[in-house]
Amino acid sequence: MNCQEFWNTMPELAHQAEDGHFEHVRECAACAALLNRQRTLASGLRRLAADWRSVEAPARVESRLTAAFLGQAGLTVLRPATRWWVPVATWATAAVAVVALATFLARDRHVVPAHRTTSNRVELAAVEPPADLEMLGDFSGADNDFIPVPNAARIEPNEDLNLVRVEVPRSAMIALGYAVSEDRASEPVEAEVVLGADGLARAVRFLD
């Protein structure tokens, strides 16, 4: 074994040397000296490690870290709750928003028709005059449910008539002979009124 072979096969820091190594060391003073230096270095490093074995971080580091851990642990405990509530709250909010929007739109649709908004409000019927309007000349007939307004002028043949739809208090039905209970007297009711060319009511029918 030459010097190169010796150091190529020499275990780390001269531990567990084999017989061949000892033989070379006995014959080579240089390698013996270097090996001795390495062993001394190894011993010194072990001594240094042993001397520093008691060196540790200051106690304040543990205090800070423990406080940080407790803070973090608190967050960790809260996290599952937060994670559980966040989607629920989000979906609940979204659902409420959808319902509110739907309600708003639905209410708007009901409000749009003018004839339901206010009582005693009158509008011209947008539809074609009903066929039975042609028969208003004879109010005594049973073919229609228009009721002649008391003391109103008779409708002349070929008179220009208008049909308007109104919302009136249910109590107005009493004047035309209908029986209305007192508790419902203030409720609104839809009615169609036939107006003569002079703008006066000639006949009425209730749609309720």
Next chain:
Amino acid sequence: MTPNLPETDDELLMRMRSGDEQAFVAIYRRRQAAIYRFALHMSGSATVAEDVAQEVFLALIREECGFDPRRGTLSGYLFGIARKLVLRHVERGRPDVTLETDMDSSALPELMINDDPLADLIDREGIEALRRSVLALPRRYREVVVLCDLEEVDYGEAAIVLGCPIGTVRSRLHRARALLLEKLSQRWHHRPGAIALKPIRCLI
């Protein structure tokens, strides 16, 4: 009767992750000294070592680096974070080697005159000289000496910490020891009254 064996790092870590403060304290007390010493040997600064030790365990608390027991030991994982933090301190412009000595040197023994440059490694002065020599090593050699020789981390784990093959750990360690011997010899030669060694040539 089953002996009361200490909990493994992995067992403690599981308890710690469920919010067990005692488990965290147990892990910290088991591992903090090695991490602190590693940072101190690497930086030469107690301030940096304290910062690094704190940041390492904060990272563990916050699970910032995602420790996976299947990929290595907790010890190796902590050393790995500590190494990165020390390097970060270096990159921030902190001195790599500060030679800051926080240890009390008032009790050092009288310097012994000896013909062997390494013979004084048996006394405290020699050990302090060795520590300074380790601190003066280039970083890549210093970290293997600190890990393998001073903290007795095995080569496999050191390879994981350093992110290199085991063969590289061995070769760096070999080179680091040679450099240490050289530095110690230089230090010894520069002592007053030191005797220059004659070069020896192997004839066999």
